[in-house]
Amino acid sequence: MGQIRSQRFTNLVRDFNEVPMEICQQILSDVRVWDVLRLLVQNDTWTNACIASHPLLAPIFSSDEVVAKTREIADIYWDACMCYHLAAAPPDSPLALNVQALGPAKQNLASINHYMLQKLGNLWSVWYMDLDKLRRHSTTPDLLQKVWDLHSVEGIKARRDAIHAAQKCLNEKKTAQIFRAADLLESNPDILKKTVDPSQVQRKNVGHLVSRYMIDARKISKENWARGDRKRGAGWFADDQFPVAPFDEALGLVVKELEAMGAEIYAHADQSVVAQWMVKDAYKIDSDLQVKIETFVSGLRYLFKVEAEPGAPVNRIGIESDSDGESIEKRVFIQPTTSRDWDWRYDPHDEREIAWLEAFVAVYRSLVKQ
Numbered sequence: 147m148g149q150i151r152s153q154r155f156t157n158l159v160r161d162f163n164e165v166p167m168e169i170c171q172q173i174l175s176d177v178r179v180w181d182v183l184r185l186l187v188q189n190d191t192w193t194n195a196c197i198a199s200h201p202l203l204a205p206i207f208s209s210d211e212v213v214a215k216t217r218e219i220a221d222i223y224w225d226a227c228m229c230y231h232l233a234a235a236p237p238d239s240p241l242a243l244n245v246q247a248l249g250p251a252k253q254n255l256a257s258i259n260h261y262m263l264q265k266l267g268n269l270w271s272v273w274y275m276d277l278d279k280l281r282r283h284s285t286t287p288d289l290l291q292k293v294w295d296l297h298s299v300e301g302i303k304a305r306r307d308a309i310h311a312a313q314k315c316l317n318e319k320k321t322a323q324i325f326r327a328a329d330l331l332e333s334n335p336d337i338l339k340k341t342v343d344p345s346q347v348q349r350k351n352v353g354h355l356v357s358r359y360m361i362d363a364r365k366i367s368k369e370n371w372a373r374g375d376r377k378r379g380a381g382w383f384a385d386d387q388f389p390v391a392p393f394d395e396a397l398g399l400v401v402k403e404l405e406a407m408g409a410e411i412y413a414h415a416d417q418s419v420v421a422q423w424m425v426k427d428a429y430k431i432d433s434d435l436q437v438k439i440e441t442f443v444s445g446l447r448y449l450f451k452v453e454a455e456p457g458a459p460v461n462r463i464g465i466e467s468d469s470d471g472e473s474i475e476k477r478v479f480i481q482p483t484t485s486r487d488w489d490w491r492y493d494p495h496d497e498r499e500i501a502w503l504e505a506f507v508a509v510y511r512s513l514v515k516q
Contacts, residue, residue: 313371
């Protein structure tokens with residue numbers, strides 16, 4: 147961000163260096179306080195000298211210590227305004243005052259610094275529910291629990307860094323999951339589909355869908371709650387299940403194949419799924435595939451339910467009935483479409499679910515279609 151600011155002000159600072167001191171001071175007498183602070187942040191020798199010798203500004207920035215403190219606050223404030231698209235000097239703020247409208251020096255500087263610190267403190271006083279979510283995904287959750295002094299530069303910077311680090315960690319988790327979903331769908335369009343898609347037939351526009359995944363993943367990677375971003379790519383996290391799921395037929399073929407090899411997979415009376423797997427001597431399975439099968443079978447117990455429960459199931463298994471209402475031995479894999487509450491859309495999916503999906507693909511490729 148500092149590089150962008152420097153590029154924008156390079157020409158202005160260069161021009162100041164080519165103008166006599168008297169002209170520079172006349173220019174400084176006709177600008178806003180915020181314009182002076184931006185010049186101060188550049189820390190250019192000639193510009194600093196012009197400010198230090200200005201009849202109105204010199205009493206305000208009376209020492210190197212005062213200049214250094216104000217420069218540090220203004221530097222953080224400028225970065226924040228650019229990052230969060232905020233108006234740096236609203237008309238009703240002391241930063242919007244013309245230099246000639248300044249009053250007593252100490253009072254002016256105190257109000258200017260207080261305004262910037264207060265605005266920064268409000269910016270990073272993230273709502274406690276959002277902060278709780280960020281804390282769950284932070285590598286340093288204790289930093290987010292600490293009560294920082296948001297009236298000091300040190301407290302502001304520490305709070306900012308802790309929130310940014312947690313936000314980055316959460317964004318990376320969600321982005322990685324969407325990229326994995328895109329890779330799985332692109333590599334296996336014959337057995338996987340977009341979860342909320344009711345069709346059980348491979349779509350012709352898989353490439354377009356994969357492109358959408360990629361675009362949204364990049365948006366999520368730049369998400370910032372302090373800026374108000376809360377809907378970027380939220381659709382991929384709106385439902386209980388991962389955004390990619392098997393076709394019913396493909397899932398049924400894997401279950402059928404495993405049952406032939408000794409697995410027991412059926413709906414229990416308490417609406418849970420019973421899934422057990424034990425290798426029979428007649429089947430020679432290498433260790434890698436064995437691990438994948440165990441992951442797939444064990445995953446059925448916590449990913450599949452007969453009836454959907456908010457937050458718990460991904461899919462459900464039902465027993466189809468014939469025309470007479472009698473149950474027949476045929477499994478029907480039904481995708482629930484009930485969306486989560488908006489509050490849920492900010493968290494990534496369960497990593498176990500992705501591991502199960504990858505195991506399903508591996509088992510299908512190994513056992514169903516060699």
